[in-house]
Amino acid sequence: MKRAAFTNRWLPILLLLPQMAIIVVFFYWPAWHALTSSFYLQDPFGFSETFVGFANYTSLWKSAPYARAASFTVVFSLLVTFLSLAIALLLAVKADKVIKGAKAYRTALMWVYAVAPPVAGVMGIILFNQSWGPLTRFLTMLGWDFKLGVNYYDTAFAMVLVSVWKQIPVNFIFFLSGLQSIPKSVREAALIDNRSASGRFWDITFPLLAPTGFFLLITNITYSLFDTFGVIDTLVKGEPGNNPMTLVYKVYVDGFRGNDMGGSSAQSVILMVLVLAMTIAQFRLVERRIHYT
């Protein structure tokens, strides 16, 4: 906090009031509501509810569809995170190196940041069209009979591909700014010490980028949990059926379509705990990052 401060009594309260009012009504109230209604069972028409303790949680624990969604979410998040980080890192290292056309490459690689996830999903639907989709044709040439929305693994493949495409720009921007903050003296010293470019990368650049990487790791996992909703919803065309779905999509499907408020709230609470743990880990890493650089 700053030492030199104003001592006005009512002004700061007035300044804080709008923000406080909004977060109390639209953050704390719903969060509390989710917590309490996860202990109740609602009848389908919403007329009455009974206290059931942890029954909603235990039935989730036993539910096969939930376990399926949970394991899909883990695999999906890991794949999206790993692939988008790896591709973005490669592109950032190259974009940092070239001199000719550097600005054009940067723009070409970062503008997808502004594309909404469901629009990315629409592109996926066209690319994987059953009769003439360019990617379907390409995969058929390789002997893969690709069926979006019908085959579980094919749909999962499309979800991962589109989600990775959408996430590369953010990672690219952060890696590039991380690379550019490496001091010139360090680079020059490395150049003298180590003749091989790949040796320089793994011994010097990669460790120096590690803090950015840690930070991005959490950001990417959060992205693949939450922001991929639009991609998934458009790719399955709003018909989950037997298609793979993530935990967030299941919260929506069970609660909004299936009217199972208690079960859906319990799922929300589990997600809250998960995100809370990750965000705390992220804050601690960000603090460490300040010490590194």
Place this chain on the structure above:
Amino acid sequence: MQKPRLRLSTVLDHVILIIGSLFMMLPVLMLLQMTSMPDLVNMKNGPGLSFGSQLDDNFLKAMLKADGFAGANTGLNMLWNSLILGFGFAIGKIVLGMMAAYAIVYFRLRFASFAFWMIFTTLLLPLEVRILPSYEIVQKLGMLNTYQGLIVPLIASATATFFFRQYFRSIPEELVEAARIDGAGPVKFFFDILVPLSRTMVAAMFIIMFVYGWNQYLWPTMITTDEGMFTLVRGIKQITQMLEGNQIPEYGRANMLALIAILPPVLIVVFFQSWFVKGLTESDK
């Protein structure tokens, strides 16, 4: 004299970057190509290499034609709603964030740490995890299908407050001391010194927040059932249904709508690239 040599590794770098750029660009070029062709060709052959003459035709159809019961979800109307959401969200977030951050950084408050924690806990949980109870509350307040219901719950997080707090704390203390000696009160200091000083930060934050608000999908999907309230991104589901339902799927119109939905945020990000990158990497979220 040494001749500039073409080194193999440089060529390889460019090859990788070109492949990467094509990977990012091609899907959108495909949308553009398809929207220039007659629907019949698209239905039979899908995307191709030739560029047709239907661009203006499809643009008019996308902007003016509606396919709901009320006939209210024209592209033009959805574009208007998207603009309201984008601007409303960005401006609301920045104004509230600056006010709260100013109170936290520059005032001696008895319950300052309580307010601080109350505000910053909101950074921990995205709207998606409390989406259903939020919906119920908005319903109780009678805000379904309204702009307030669309925008205000999205603002209930402290990203901008956190960003401005960090920035205000990096401003030298001597500034506020000097202002006080000159007899400037808190209101004058805020408007005459702090706001002009924060211009670049506000611009950077505005770009990030506008794109974020414009691209919202799940919340508008739940909160707006009235077709007159659809945003472009929320209307995407209708676009995909257009491709499924009709005798001849309207690829031209659907793809044009998708392009209109991505054009404004993409233009902002491309033209204000340095501010955008600054806002993104410095807000860390």
